[in-house]
Amino acid sequence: MESKTADAVLPLSSGLTENGRAGILPSGRGWPIKLALLFMLAALTAALVLPLLFLFRQAFLDQTGGWAGLRNFAEYFGAASLVQSLMNTAVVSTATTAIAVPLAFGLAYVICRTDIKGKAAIKGLALLPLFAPTMMHGLALTYLFGHQGLFSTGFFGILPFEWRIPLYGKTGIIISEVIYTFPQAFLILCAGLGVADNRLYEAAESMGAGRFRKFRTVTLPAVKYALLGAVIICFTLSFTDFGAPKVVGGQYNVLATDIYKQVVGQQNMPMGAVVGIVLAVPALIAFAADRLIARRQQSYVTAKSVPYAIKANRLRNAAAYVYAGLIAAAVLLLTGTVALASVVKKWPYDLSFTWNNFDFTNAAAGGFGPFRNSVEMSLWTAVAGTVVIFLFAYWIEKVKRFRLVRQTAYFLSVLPLALPGLVIGLSYIYFFNHPDNPLHFLYGTMAILVLANIVHFYSVPFMTATTSLKMMDKEFDHVSESMNVSKLRTFFRITVPLSLPAVLEMAVYLFVNAMVTVSAVIFLYGADIKLASVAIVNMDDAGDTAPAAAMSVLIALLNVVVRALYEAGTSNLRRKTAAWQKRT
Template sequence: MTVKANHVTALQTRMSRKKSGEGGWLLKLMLIALLLALVSAIVLPLLSMFKQAFVDSSGNPAGLANFAKYFQSQSLLQSLLNTITVSTTATAIAVPLAFGLAYVLTRTDIKGKSLFKALAMLPLFAPTMMHGIALTYLFGHQGLISTGLFGLLPFEWRIPLYGSTGIIISEVIYTFPQAFLILCAGLAVSDYRLYEAAESMGASGWRKLRTVTLPSVKYALLSAVVICFTLSFTDFGAPKVVGGQYNVLATDIFKQVVGQQNMPMGAVVGIVLTIPAIIAFVVDRMVTRKQQAYVTSKSVPYSVKRNRTRNALAYAYAIMLSAMVLLLMGAVVLASVVKKWPYDMSFTWSNFDFSKAAAGGFDPFWNSVEMAAWTAVIGTVITFLFAYLIENARVYKPIRQMAYFLSILPLALPGLVIGLSYIYFFNHPANPLHFVYGTMIILVLANIIHFYSVPFMTATATLKMMDKEFDSVSESMNVSKLRTFTRITVPLSLPAILEMAVYYFVNAMVTVSALIFLYASDLRLASVSIVSMDDAGDTAAAAAMSVLVVLLNIVVRILYEAGTARLRRRMSAWQKR
């Protein structure tokens, strides 16, 4: 009997190894396919753009002539200086504002924190052009504030909106929620023992902030600075709407490629636009690697003490910022439902009739919905599968490392650069994938690559938290990796998967930079139509289209929150059984 049992055990072991070997070959093939896909979607288009910068308008080799021409052009150099000035100023304003609100919501016990956080997130659901449009209705020549509520108030407040001031304010609105989320995460984790020690030494509140709080969140602060600077540096929507004659690199690319059809110079400006973003990205990654665990197993959670004066100041600050966000959003909503701003403020739905505007009807909105839906579905599936292969496959480590690097690279690539590189790569007649140019496929692909890194890191973080014993037990029971993936990995990761899908959908609806070069005339998008309508003077229609985009994104987010809440309740009930 013992011999027979040993024989059966040995047979099971050989079968397990055989099955594992077969699965290993499949994993190897999938990893190679993954790397090839990333190279084709990221590296080859970038190389095409890089190559274009070294040829003349006829396609002949030009060496560094295009770069020499760029640095000899005073107007183009001025655009670079303007871009740095705008990005630095916007970052210097947005990060402190975001830190203040994050501190208020994490280190005080005021009521209504969820509401204040939700209002702070509203700009994320709007196209960046909408921020410029809102400023136009507030501070333009016939704005609410610049005219003192059309003469009802005894004072007026006018600012030089069209130029650097308008761009900076728009970028602050655009980057504020991003910095706020990062700083909230940093301030939410703390060791209260350090504060107790500071109090025992007689440290004042300001001294504790300077010596304990700020050092504990220095990496979050650095990440917020890098994100704000990069987003401001590469944004196209706000400068297009309120930039006026104040040129920045993003609008220069558009003028060179679309206005002058100067593709080589457009590639040069694209490379110049990418370099600071990549440097900021590399610095952020290097500093983050040095980060040590600030909270240990012995740490004590932060304890908020009652303080009426502090809470009163916290309420005032949170209400002030929330009122500013509501004022901006409210101005656009109001402009979308009045007949003729500011001469006829009676209610109307006519602005939502886009057939008479530059949008040409509702088709751009539905095209965007379709594109965002495909981006969310395909992007989430691909991203999670790629993250699983890179994280869980135990073969071809160099390929997995290279795939990981390429997966986080899009985080440093401006949307305009992705769109421009896709023109050079997919529009080339010799490319076998040329047929996707001008179709919904290339729009979805550009969106997936543009927003790929954040969902990828979300999926990777989720997979890292899973117990590796699941795979070991599955292998010992001769359960295939596919079955383990579908029955265990995916269900446990479902909240993160839904978060990834919502991220893809919302960003695909609001983005314009990656798509401004790629859409076809019969496949216009809502975000592009907002730019076109604003250029044509149909500002009310542009506001109406922006409102539709915001409302749809809010509905999607509410459905996600309701769905995940129900999912958590079901998982909690299942765990109690």
């Protein structure tokens, strides 16, 4: 992840070019560009800064709205149960990170540093948990290790032994969080291990270094920043996750479930704000550490580097196949168990086939409406979010002047990366539900759900857009200006086509994450706008486990289909874009 914008940025197109033709924006001169940048800053402030300020303010008020000072914080840290939740969250996050990062490093090493067959299939299976809501991981563990689980009953008495674990509590949460964070760490470590300078390995070999020493002195130093990034991501995601603790947490309280209990269960809004602030602090610290690490990162690959050469080694490949096979089998077992449970009549007593679990009329979901609402919300999030994020990134990258405004906007654009979804959702309650807020009409509508999702997932698509724009040759803008071509025409004929793969990646990212998220919307949905991810939580609470599994499967299937369509479409698009770029 980049830590800051480039010092040298290209000018935006002018409102009127030299021959008087209209453009999308002026090249940094005059009031139109000021208005555009101020609009961007005002939008980010209204969608992010003001809600967070309202959340901070609420923590210093009592339940009647009077000033309480630090009394709420004193009450929080004076309550042994609440402090215990903080300690539990730290324990879960530390254990999750300690397990997920080494597992992900091992698979990333198999993919990047061995020549085994079937890497694409292995990588696809490793990323499968990304397309499912975190509650699905908890449901899978319930069907495997619950009171009537496959392993805890010895496959219903078929095996001569039973494998039981203390699922409902710390152990279940940690396993669920490992499943959740493993793909994220795997992607980061694949990026780190995917590039290497083979000259360093040749030099180490010429000095008589063995395999372990080369690994310790060459491989690990080259990927240390990727490792640190994976550690930060795993810790932050597991620290702030709500779905897994809600399903398999039992009586083991963590901060995410404490917020839910304070706000929904006890209607104690000030204490909910206090817990939200406590939940956000470690995430903000991790975000600051990640920014610092990114600034200090050095390039281990230069223009003179030689690509890493994978040498044949049967023993290494055999070990790689075993390791990758175990990871793939674990993912398939978890996913397949939920899929199986969604199409049987009564787990584990009647395993005959049925589609009745996909009829949510009699379940707590109340019908198929929540799934349709989630699809609609995700589509709006993908379309509106992609347009807004790409346009804001374009303004930040292409305007020369007003550096302070652009840097402020850039900081606000990457800040959501550090904010838990629960904190964003809670802050939106305080801000948009305030009667004096002119935007109060958004509360309880589909629009606020879309806005919360865009803000929650803003940072990654923003960095994707800025990276794509920075890679674009500045000669396109220079030639357009020299030929008096409208900047608006340049934007739609040059910038957008060249950025189309990145734009589609942004849209898919927003859609998939909006479908699976629960934390950012758990406080915001209206009575007539229930969502699929929230319905899974409600059905699990009501004991409708099979319909909850069915809803999870629907979400996962839709996300996999969307991703597959994206991959199929962009493979051809990338070839056409590359050919078009050569011609131009």
